[in-house]
Amino acid sequence: MTKFCFVIHPLSFEDVVRYEPGAKGKGRPIIAKIMEWMPSWAVAHVTGIRTPDGRETEGWFVGAGLLPQQMLELPRDRVYERILKAIEIGADLGAQVAGLGAFTGVVGDGGVTIAQRSPIPVTTGNSLTIAAGVRSLFRGADEMGVDAQHAVAVVVGATGSIGAACVELIAPRVEHVILVARNETRLRKFHESIRERLPCGSSCTTDIAAAVRRADLVLTATSSTQDVIEPEDLRPGAVVCELSLPHDVSRRVAVERPDVLVVEGGNMRVPGAMRWTRMREPGGTFDMGLPPGTALACMSETMVLALEDRCEPFTLGRGIELEKVREIDALAAQDGFELADMRAFDLPISREAIARTRAAADERRAASA
Ligand SMILES: NC(=O)c1ccc[n+]([C@@H]2O[C@H](COP(=O)([O-])OP(=O)(O)OC[C@H]3O[C@@H](n4cnc5c(N)ncnc54)[C@H](OP(=O)(O)O)[C@@H]3O)[C@@H](O)[C@H]2O)c1
Structure with missing residues (x-):
């Protein structure tokens, strides 16, 4: 089975609490300061993805815990380092392809430099998002x-x-x-x-x-x-x-x-009976604010690449070819992914x-x- 990892980060202070319930009640400036220095970590184990013809994949969400504004404002190399560390954690867990969530795929040159420095192939997931x-x-x-x-x-x-x-x-x-x-x-x-x-x-x-x-x-x-x-x-x-x-x-x-x-x-509905299990509190479900059984399209692209055993830098940078968009759209449909409600x-x-x-x-x- 080919496995994947997907780099996530909180989009807001409310998200930080979703990721780390321990942050509840702490002031925003303190949270922001902690995020600046917090090392990347394995957030959740993703299991239960299964195509209609029985192919399976599993993977991990790995956190590069910076807020969007920090991704844009901190020195570029420090942000890259945090994202690369997250990918390395995923690769150590067994991932063979990595996806870049939200601003981790936006910062700098849209994944190109990260892909050059990454131990495993990287995609932004933007083709399926399109x-x-x-x-x-x-x-x-x-x-x-x-x-x-x-x-x-x-x-x-x-x-x-x-x-x-x-x-x-x-x-x-x-x-x-x-x-x-x-x-x-x-x-x-x-x-x-x-x-x-x-x-x-x-x-x-x-x-x-x-x-x-x-x-x-x-x-x-x-x-x-x-x-x-x-x-x-x-x-x-x-x-x-x-x-x-x-x-x-x-x-x-x-x-x-x-x-x-x-x-x-x-947002897409993922085939099978997908579960997101928290790594630090085994058994607990990781809540990203999405309905059960659904994932972002960029995550779904990474899952499809793993299901297809296509460990390649499928989407990177700006100037995405429409052929790629059509190809991943067709593969996703074939693997049982659909638009979410x-x-x-x-x-x-x-x-x-x-x-x-x-x-x-x-x-x-x-x-x-
Ligand atoms: N839902 C999903 O599954 C999913 C997947 C991947 C990415 N995303 C999200 O999609 C968004 C775009 O990603 P991308 O990779 O296409 O980013 P990108 O390549 O950096 O493009 C951003 C675009 O937004 C414009 N822009 C930035 N700030 C603006 C503002 N205040 N008003 C108007 N235009 C503005 C930029 O041009 P100017 O700088 O000239 O304004 C540029 O055209 C991000 O928020 C990302 O997190 C969602």
Whole structure:
């Protein structure tokens, strides 16, 4: 059996307590200071993954315990060292391929340097995240009755590893796509490089609010540690697919915009009867805030590579090839991985909730007509 490890890190102070219940009640500055110096550690043993044709894998979540802001602000080599130490722990436990979770795959050059220094092949998992994210966006559009062919779509983080490929996959299915990022030079250059081959109208801007105000469909994949999508900017009935970790969509949207459908786009249901057992308290279940039996798409990519015995640096850096996205998407489907049920703001989205969202969107459109 080929085994994997996956590097995780807390996305927020609430997450720190989930990882380490002992941190409860401690002040944020103390927690942040401890995180700065805490060595990497084996967090959970992942078992029970089994394909419909009986192939199995198991692996470990290994913690590189830095918060997103620390990943961006601490000296690069110190962050790399922490991530590499986590991979080494996974390799010592028996992992033959490693995945990079959230900011561990964003920091620096998107996994390239880490892969060069790692004892085992590394993937960011971004190819399957792209496939799952685009699928989730259009599932949301169908649920909300959005006519995608005549829709304006916005990709926030369009020059990134995930966002750039999402632009190309979304473009054939909409009327116009708007590319958004902060660095204008890089954004314009990227837009110029792809606009000819995009089969729909396209434009680019650094003004997120202005772009979102035009959008029927929004996909966000930024490396921001702050909210990026605010309730005031969203159109009635808009669909927002959120891939960023930590999230980009302000929690105010959940309260103030009952007419908008937000979906977490990167979650997948894993085949078999997956369990996450805490390493330090054997028998205890590790809680990452995801429904049982589901995993992030980037984790799922790492699991699929192990199931396929493909110990290779499948996805690294920016400029991901669409062929890779299609390949891992097909392998994941063949191995029994599916999009997880819709969810947002840590809660499942029921059929009734969608009906209510559609009704609220109709009302809001009627009120503004
Ligand atoms: N759900 C999953 O399974 C999963 C898997 C992997 C990664 N992720 C998450 O996906 C996100 C993107 O990852 P990536 O590897 O594509 O990152 P990346 O390559 O670093 O790209 C980030 C993009 O976001 C833009 N950006 C950063 N801050 C922004 C802001 N405040 N406003 C607007 N745009 C901003 C960047 O361009 P500028 O700097 O020019 O703005 C760039 O286009 C991360 O949050 C990561 O944790 C999720």
